[in-house]
Amino acid sequence: xxxxxxxxxxxxxxxxxxxxxxxxxxxxxxxxxxxxxxxxxxxxxxxxxxxxxxxxxxxxxxxxxxxxxxxxxxxxxxxxxxxxxxxxxxxxxxxxxxxxxxxxxxxxxxxxxxxxxxxxxxxxxxxxxxxxxxxxxxxxxxxxxxxxxxxxx
Numbered sequence: 001x002x003x004x005x006x007x008x009x010x011x012x013x014x015x016x017x018x019x020x021x022x023x024x025x026x027x028x029x030x031x032x033x034x035x036x037x038x039x040x041x042x043x044x045x046x047x048x049x050x051x052x053x054x055x056x057x058x059x060x061x062x063x064x065x066x067x068x069x070x071x072x073x074x075x076x077x078x079x080x081x082x083x084x085x086x087x088x089x090x091x092x093x094x095x096x097x098x099x100x101x102x103x104x105x106x107x108x109x110x111x112x113x114x115x116x117x118x119x120x121x122x123x124x125x126x127x128x129x130x131x132x133x134x135x136x137x138x139x140x141x142x143x144x145x146x147x148x149x150x151x152x153x
Contacts, residue, residue: 023095066136
């Protein structure tokens, strides 16, 4: 729930959506964290999704992400919903596409809010909604030669 601003330092003319991107290059935690820096935020929550070496009990050999041309616009729509629902001071989200290796960063999201509980809740809402609503698909190849496509994110 977005709250009213009690202190002039809480008011902000700047768009709280500071960074949204889908990239085919390695992602940077520092870039995302810097993007959500805000003097009126008392809490910043950051989520990092990495490529793991297994899924569903099978060893993952290769993994690739691909996105629909509308994916970045959908990211913005999801981010705008989070900003409308929580007292977000700053928000950032980047997702990787292309071929990735185990340990690579696949997605990084961060949200800064006046208080930590709001930051945690907004960050969770952001990553969960990105995962379910943004048209980015994961293609996995397993060590036994089988393959699978996994829906958004």
